[in-house]
Every structure is written in structure tokens, then in C-alpha cells.
Amino acid sequence: MWSTIGQLGEFGLIERVTARFPGTDDVILGPGDDAAIVSAPDGRVVATTDVLVETRHFRREWSSAEDVGRKAAAQNIADIAAMGARPTALLVGFAAPPDVPVSWAEELAEGLRAECAFAGAAVVGGDTVSAGEITLAITALGDLEGRSAVRRDGALPGDVVAVAGSLGLSSAGFALLEAGVHGAADAGSDEADPGWLRCLGEHRRPRPPYADGPGAARLGARAMLDVSDGLVQDLGHVAQAGTVVIDLDSAAFVPEPELSEAVVLLHELGRTGRGALEHMLFGGEDHALAAAFPPEAELPPQWRVIGTVSAPGADGPRVAVDGASVSARGWEHFR
Amino acid sequence: MWSTIGQLGEFGLIERVTARFPGTDDVILGPGDDAAIVSAPDGRVVATTDVLVETRHFRREWSSAEDVGRKAAAQNIADIAAMGARPTALLVGFAAPPDVPVSWAEELAEGLRAECAFAGAAVVGGDTVSAGEITLAITALGDLEGRSAVRRDGALPGDVVAVAGSLGLSSAGFALLEAGVHGAADAGSDEADPGWLRCLGEHRRPRPPYADGPGAARLGARAMLDVSDGLVQDLGHVAQAGTVVIDLDSAAFVPEPELSEAVVLLHELGRTGRGALEHMLFGGEDHALAAAFPPEAELPPQWRVIGTVSAPGADGPRVAVDGASVSARGWEHFR
Numbered sequence: 001m002w003s004t005i006g007q008l009g010e011f012g013l014i015e016r017v018t019a020r021f022p023g024t025d026d027v028i029l030g031p032g033d034d035a036a037i038v039s040a041p042d043g044r045v046v047a048t049t050d051v052l053v054e055t056r057h058f059r060r061e062w063s064s065a066e067d068v069g070r071k072a073a074a075q076n077i078a079d080i081a082a083m084g085a086r087p088t089a090l091l092v093g094f095a096a097p098p099d100v101p102v103s104w105a106e107e108l109a110e111g112l113r114a115e116c117a118f119a120g121a122a123v124v125g126g127d128t129v130s131a132g133e134i135t136l137a138i139t140a141l142g143d144l145e146g147r148s149a150v151r152r153d154g155a156l157p158g159d160v161v162a163v164a165g166s167l168g169l170s171s172a173g174f175a176l177l178e179a180g181v182h183g184a185a186d187a188g189s190d191e192a193d194p195g196w197l198r199c200l201g202e203h204r205r206p207r208p209p210y211a212d213g214p215g216a217a218r219l220g221a222r223a224m225l226d227v228s229d230g231l232v233q234d235l236g237h238v239a240q241a242g243t244v245v246i247d248l249d250s251a252a253f254v255p256e257p258e259l260s261e262a263v264v265l266l267h268e269l270g271r272t273g274r275g276a277l278e279h280m281l282f283g284g285e286d287h288a289l290a291a292a293f294p295p296e297a298e299l300p301p302q303w304r305v306i307g308t309v310s311a312p313g314a315d316g317p318r319v320a321v322d323g324a325s326v327s328a329r330g331w332e333h334f335r
Numbered sequence: 336m337w338s339t340i341g342q343l344g345e346f347g348l349i350e351r352v353t354a355r356f357p358g359t360d361d362v363i364l365g366p367g368d369d370a371a372i373v374s375a376p377d378g379r380v381v382a383t384t385d386v387l388v389e390t391r392h393f394r395r396e397w398s399s400a401e402d403v404g405r406k407a408a409a410q411n412i413a414d415i416a417a418m419g420a421r422p423t424a425l426l427v428g429f430a431a432p433p434d435v436p437v438s439w440a441e442e443l444a445e446g447l448r449a450e451c452a453f454a455g456a457a458v459v460g461g462d463t464v465s466a467g468e469i470t471l472a473i474t475a476l477g478d479l480e481g482r483s484a485v486r487r488d489g490a491l492p493g494d495v496v497a498v499a500g501s502l503g504l505s506s507a508g509f510a511l512l513e514a515g516v517h518g519a520a521d522a523g524s525d526e527a528d529p530g531w532l533r534c535l536g537e538h539r540r541p542r543p544p545y546a547d548g549p550g551a552a553r554l555g556a557r558a559m560l561d562v563s564d565g566l567v568q569d570l571g572h573v574a575q576a577g578t579v580v581i582d583l584d585s586a587a588f589v590p591e592p593e594l595s596e597a598v599v600l601l602h603e604l605g606r607t608g609r610g611a612l613e614h615m616l617f618g619g620e621d622h623a624l625a626a627a628f629p630p631e632a633e634l635p636p637q638w639r640v641i642g643t644v645s646a647p648g649a650d651g652p653r654v655a656v657d658g659a660s661v662s663a664r665g666w667e668h669f670r
Binding site for chain 1: 364382383420468479
């Protein structure tokens with residue numbers, strides 16, 4: 001038996017993992033040819049690419065291979081949903097050292113498959129190469145189903161800003177991992193299932209509200225994006241692109257109980273840097289969707305109104321909390 | 336001024352390079368949003384991903400950044416053409432150490448832009464992240480324009496096998512680079528422009544015959560792929576997928592004069608491993624197109640007939656040269 005991907009070889013690995021990837025009605029031709037063929041009934045295709053690098057975007061000691069696969073798929077599918085599109089397909093570039101266990105690659109593939117299945121998409125192709133560090137390059141495709149895309153630049157003064165999905169849990173989960181808490185046992189918890197454990201789960205496997213992307217488009221959303229770098233930083237793009245001010249109402253930021261629990265635990269561990277509101281404003285990677293809707297939009301409960309859009313004053317486009325400008329403290333890569 | 340991409344930062348780098356990427360009629364929404372939107376008038380989209388890693392797939396001392404960009408784009412666009420599709424768009428994942436010069440990234444972007452322009456496509460999106468080694472993950476999209484895709488599995492006994500594009504030049508160029516010949520001066524050549532120099536050029540910037548992909552589909556090609564790992568290895572996929580024997584006629588392999596010159600120079604340098612025929616049969620990365628056509632197809636001159644398809648005997652599907660089975664000696668990654 002082959003225990004590492006170097007022993008198994010490129011073609012053996014491809015054969016092993018592509019067997020896991022079932023098709024959908026959108027898959028006209030799956031893995032194995034020069035290219036895949038995916039349905040694009042709308043006559044337009046939505047496409048996005050993200051690259052994840054070990055140590056920088058995930059750690060094998062913090063996340064299982066299946067976690068990494070689910071997260072890699074999720075963050076790309078969330079970008080498709082954030083355009084108001086229905087996800088159809090994923091392509092996977094996988095670079096890894098030859099000593100990576102075959103089982104790790106198989107579990108990664110299982111994570112990709114499972115998240116695609118959850119979102120209604122399918123893995124249709126990819127590439128595997130040898131490299132010094134594990135790198136995943138995911139491309140997601142989607143279909144607009146005849147709708148207009150919801151871009152970043154359409155917010156208008158008077159619009160309301162609303163969010164679907166979790167805020168801050170992934171960030172708190174990351175802080176817990178940094179503090180050495182990898183599971184309930186690490187924190188000495190006697191409870192069977194402490195609430196803050198969910199923050200670890202959301203960090204490892206974010207659960208973007210995929211269906212709310214097309215849903216927002218149907219509700220008339222004028223601008224939308226997925227919260228990947230942090231709400232303030234990401235809404236900064238909406239403010240800049242639309243030349244508007246986005247004023248967030250701190251009272252509208254009600255932390256989920258599991259986030260509050262995690263913040264308490266972090267404080268007990270001496271990690272006092274961020275409160276729940278800071279995690280919600282500046283923490284990324286939950287892949288919630290944030291959108292600007294016309295004030296008359298009738299929003300279903302999963303869309304929580306968190307602020308309003310107004311015309312820029314002398315300060316120009318910006319994001320404010322309770323009227324006070326706030327700067328993005330999300331990540332900027334390379335720096 | 337920022338001299339490295341680490342100093343410039345992710346967003347600065349994206350702003351700097353995306354300014355280089357003009358749209359085309361197919362680009363509905365280019366870089367800058369959660370995802371790009373590309374036309375897919377056929378109602379199906381063809382999609383492929385390749386990953387290139389420094390040292391393994393290119394070397395900065397052997398190729399300029401523009402070369403790397405052109406080659407990365409070319410090998411993906413060739414995969415689109417090999418399905419019989421018209422290339423429309425590229426997405427670019429770029430992982431690199433922070434100390435990579437901004438100028439290198441800009442020249443890479445220029446190479447991507449130029450190759451896309453040559454093929455009629457456009458860079459529509461991507462991602463940049465910090466990493467330990469330079470890795471490029473390219474996804475190419477294409478449109479079938481109402482035609483059936485030309486897959487690997489359609490070759491029938493009685494078909495002719497033909498090739499469009501160069502064979503062996505990239506492989507000979509790689510051998511020259513390995514022998515220390517990076518340009519005319521390295522080989523002590525007095526000629527202003529020795530022919531073998533073209534092999535270095537083809538290795539650095541392959542020129543796949545993009546238009547011959549859709550052209551082959553119109554000519555009735557029953558199976559097609561692009562020659563990336565070596566002709567014998569790649570035709571092995573056609574043989575296996577179609578359950579046929581592909582018999583190549585060595586007399587049909589007339590080396591281009593520049594390949595012959597390179598082989599002479601390589602022999603002078605003591606590199607006697609491969610003759611011209613071996614480079615043509617086993618060398619990869621020219622990204623020629625190889626296809627099986629019905630015997631009655633009237634092939635234009637760029638398609639050179641190199642063999643025939645027959646029903647498998649007791650040995651099963653295989654590739655043969657002058658009737659003798661030949662095994663793939665192309666690369667297999669990881670091993």
C-alpha cells in the first residue's frame with residue numbers, strides 16, 4: 001500500500017480522490033479530460049479563485065484535512081453566493097510535499113466533496129503537483145439564474161445594511177486555538193459540550209448562508225459581499241465602491257451566546273484583546289453575507305439589520321460605528 | 336516606493352497588477368468584486384486549472400517573470416482549446432514570499448495579459464497570498480460556441496492521428512538550460528541568431544496553436560488533447576479512454592530544423608540522452624494539439640498526420656511506434 005502521496009504518484013492520487021466526486025445535473029463532463037464542462041444556463045458564469053497556504057490559512061495541528069477541505073470550498077462558494085449566484089462547480093489545485101499521507105489527501109477530498117454537496121455544487125476538475133508546502137487553489141463557478149449580479153458598488157443613501165450568518169465566532173475560535181484550546185478537554189471544561197466549542201467549529205468549518213445570496217438578490221439587495229477579512233474592512237469596500245457612508249449601530253450587534261462564552265473563556269486565559277463586539281466587527285472568516293437593501297425591502301429574520309447607508313460628508317466614503325469613523329483592522333496579506 | 340510585494344501589501348499589489356488587465360466582450364465584470372462574471376453564450380462553460388510551482392515548473396534564473404506568466408496562461412488556454420473551445424477568461428491565484436520584487440509580479444502580470452490578449456481571453460480575477468514559494472494557480476474558462484466538446488475518449492479504429500503545433504522544441508530547450516545554455520552567448524555561438532535558440536524560446540514561452548482546437552472540432556475531430564506531459568504519454572490517455580491502439584509512424588516525425596540544431600549542440604555538450612525523435616515522442620510542454628480524425632477528414636496543412644488508430648489486440652489499448660509498443664516516459668509528478 002502507498003502511505004504517502006509521493007509513493008502513490010500524481011495519477012494514482014488523482015484516480016483515488018476523483019472517485020469521490022459525484023456529479024450533479026450541472027456537470028456535463030467531470031474530472032479526467034483536458035478540462036471540465038459545466039452548465040451555465042444563464043449564459044453568464046460567475047467565477048472566483050482563492051488560494052490557501054498551510055500555516056498562513058490553516059494548520060494541520062488545528063484542523064483536520066476534512067476541515068481544511070470544507071473551509072476551502074466554503075470560502076469560495078460564499079464568494080459565488082455573495083454575487084447572488086447559485087454555486088455549480090469547484091476546481092481544485094493541490095500542491096503538496098511528497099511526504100503528505102495519502103489519507104490526509106483523501107480526507108481533504110472528502111471535505112471538498114461534502115461542502116460542495118451541502119451547497120449543491122460538485123468538484124469537476126483540478127490539478128495536483130509536488131511542492132514544498134501544502135497549497136490549495138480553489139476556483140468556484142456559479143450561475144445567476146437570470147438575475148442581475150449583486151455587486152459591491154450599488155449601495156444608496158437610505159439603504160439599510162443587514163447581515164446573514166454568524167459574526168465573530170470564527171475569530172474567537174482562532175483566538176482560542178492561539179491560546180492553546182483545541183477542544184473542550186484543553187480548557188478543563190467539565191461540561192459535555194460547552195458553547196464556546198462552537199467557535200472552534202466555526203473557525204474550522206465556517207457555515208456561510210449560501211442560499212441567502214440568491215435570496216438577497218431576490219429581495220432586491222443593491223450591494224453585497226461575503227465577510228472574509230472582517231466586517232468593517234469588507235464594508236469599507238462597499239462604502240468606497242458606492243461612495244457612501246455605512247453607519248453601523250453597535251446596539252444591533254447581539255453576540256451569539258457561544259461567542260460570549262468564548263470571550264469569557266479567553267479573558268480567563270488572559271486573552272483580553274477583543275470583546276465580543278470587536279470579534280464581530282473585525283474578525284473575519286465566518287463568511288457571513290453583508291448586503292445593502294432598499295429601506296422598503298421586507299427582510300426575513302435571517303437578515304439582521306445592523307446599520308444604514310448615508311451620503312458622504314467631508315470625510316468621504318467610510319464606515320462608522322454609532323457615528324464615529326472606524327478603521328479596518330482586518331488582515332492585509334503580505335504585511 | 337515599494338520594492339517588494341511584502342512592502343506593497345496584498346491590496347496594493349492587486350491594484351497595481353489588475354490595472355493591466357483590459358476586458359474583452361466576454362468580460363461582464365472583471366477583478367475587484369467577490370467574483371468575476373464572464374459570458375458563456377453556449378450555455379456551458381469549459382474550465383480547467385493548473386498549478387505551477389517555482390523550481391518544479393519554472394526557475395527564475397531560467398525564465399523572466401513575463402515568460403512565466405505567458406507559459407502559465409498558455410498551458411491553461413491550451414487545455415481549453417484542446418476541448419474544441421474558444422478561451423474567454425483566466426483567473427490567477429498567486430502565492431509568493433514577501434521578498435519577491437514588485438517588478439517581478441508586474442512582469443508576471445504583463446505576461447499573463449499578453450498571452451490572454453494573444454488568445455482572445457482576459458484576466459478577470461484572482462487572489463494573492465503570502466507563501467514560502469512562488470506558486471501560480473491558473474484557471475481558464477472557455478466557450479464551446481454550440482459545438483460538441485472534443486474529449487479524449489472518441490477515437491475509433493481507422494481514424495488518423497494528427498498533430499498541430501511544435502513537438503520536442505520545449506524539451507530540447509529544457510535540456511539546453513540544464514546544460515547551462517541560457518542564450519546564444521552561453522554556447523559560444525558567433526551567429527547572430529542560431530536556430531536552436533528557438534528551443535529556449537519555446538520552453539520559456541510555448542506557443543500552442545489555440546485556433547486549431549476549435550478548428551479541429553469543426554473538422555470533425557473525434558478525440559483531442561494538448562501535449563503537456565509528452566506525446567506518447569498523452570496519447571496513452573486517448574488509447575486507454577477509447578480502448579484503441581494508436582500506432583505512430585516514425586517516418587512522419589520530421590524534426591523542425593531548430594530542434595535538429597539543438598540536438599547537435601546538446602551532443603557537442605555531451606548531452607547525448609535524447610535524439611530529435613525522442614524529444615518529439617517524450618518531451619512535454621510544447622502544448623501542441625494531438626487529435627484523432629475520421630479518415631475522410633480533409634486536414635489543412637497545420638495538421639500533420641503522424642499515425643493511425645486501430646482496434647486493440649491481446650495487448651489491449653496502447654501506443655506503438657512503427658508497430659512496437661512504447662511506454663510513456665513523460666513525467667509523473669510526486670515520484
